[in-house]
Amino acid sequence: MPKIVECVPNISEGRRPEVVEQVVSEVKKVKGVKLLDFSSDQDHNRSVITFAGDPGACAKAAFGLIKCAITLIDLTKHKGAHPRVGAVDVVPFVPVQGVEMDECVTLARQLGKRVWDELKVPVYLYEYAANAPYRKNLPDIREGEFEGLSEKMQEERWHPDFGGDKPHPTAGATVIGARNFLIAYNINLDTPDMKVCRRIANSIREKKGGLVNIRAMAVKLDERKQTQVSINMVSPFETPMYRVFELVRLEAARYGVRIVGSEVVGLVPLDAIVDTARYYLQFEDFKTEQVLETGL
């Protein structure tokens, strides 16, 4: 079995498809890497690119992608519903097959150093690659966003892991790290009321008395005149999709609000889909190997 690492850069561009495609083409150029998915969100003004393959090749592709993206994305002109601190906002490495977390941590540190040395974009290391516990959490690093970054970087506590005390003028900073497989999952509500959406989002958050392993925020869906609970599931086998979905349904009901739909951004492991069927169809004993395609 070959070593496989997944890499999921999030870039701050979701409205100009030609820019996203140019950035994505950098990944396609690299041998040993397979582009698995990319999807853009207009409201978030953000795109998630997913690729996987040989660890070294993934690091090379990530560097090429960052180098390209910072020439095309200017954060001083960027607006979107999703918080961001950089033109390339976050670059996580995820162990998929035959790889330990340590190896992904090393990839993250090497890439971080190179991004500062060659591109002069300051880098924060997060999650398993973090150099201090208070820097582990992405939202904490991102707090204040691009607009507050100049000030934040003056603080000793928020000095970057690679770089000086100033952000890159148009690309801000990039957060690079190593983490477990994460599902980006959005649940859309039939209310335009952001106050209500925020309450529902808060009620499921780990930080606010909700479910462990769940990060959630409220997002306005202007085009649809609806709102969205935008969720990061950081341990989807401990805290599965159906539990999140059903809890949002319960919490929304008290406001007379209903779920109109949900969406997975990027990829989802087969076992997470199988777990969903297991729960709803009350499977008594179903093995993932019963999925025809896994045996062929």
Next chain:
Amino acid sequence: MPKIVECVPNISEGRRPEVVEQVVSEVKKVKGVKLLDFSSDQDHNRSVITFAGDPGACAKAAFGLIKCAITLIDLTKHKGAHPRVGAVDVVPFVPVQGVEMDECVTLARQLGKRVWDELKVPVYLYEYAANAPYRKNLPDIREGEFEGLSEKMQEERWHPDFGGDKPHPTAGATVIGARNFLIAYNINLDTPDMKVCRRIANSIREKKGGLVNIRAMAVKLDERKQTQVSINMVSPFETPMYRVFELVRLEAARYGVRIVGSEVVGLVPLDAIVDTARYYLQFEDFKTEQVLETGL
């Protein structure tokens, strides 16, 4: 892409694991064939064996399996909840990849001829391999079961496709054919009352005003003191699992009966599991390619 056919023999033995394993070992012997699954049901006294691979190799493995099973299974001593007409009751070939239904029909006919010529077990051809419309349906061929077979074979109408007018003394007859992918799906109810279970099973059957593409019957689960709606889903993408499950739930509710669980016998295509998640999580736009493992 190599040609792949699936073959799913059902044998009338589910209580003696050593017999099932000996029969299964015949499949393992054949190169070019992969054993995907086998599972036995005590109440049904029946086992379902699933393998896939090169069409010719599958036919060879099926013949070896039949030859072995008829020496080990004596239907004159067999009892079980599931209707059966043969020691090897039914052998379907299913096109999976790069194969047309016609090729599976040819496999079925060639195997049927060989089973009669070399083993002296009469063979009925069914579904896409049937020689007449009234012989298409498995339950119609099986009506009367092993015990009624001697009499049935006397009728001109029920002369086998290969063989004379008498069943094999201990192995009965075997039904061989070609069909679409089928999901064997059982839903367990918290009532021991077979009358109620039969009503619920009937309410979802195509033949009784229920769902198209659904065959269903009531089965007593003696060990558990429960009953089961045992279902064959003959077109699981037209009539999906969640619809069957939810309809059983609705029909059971009028008797105060609840579903305690469900089970898939053998294999299920990935798309059927994805469809389940799509329905329950109200995915707005989810592609099967978003399942991580499909891209690697």
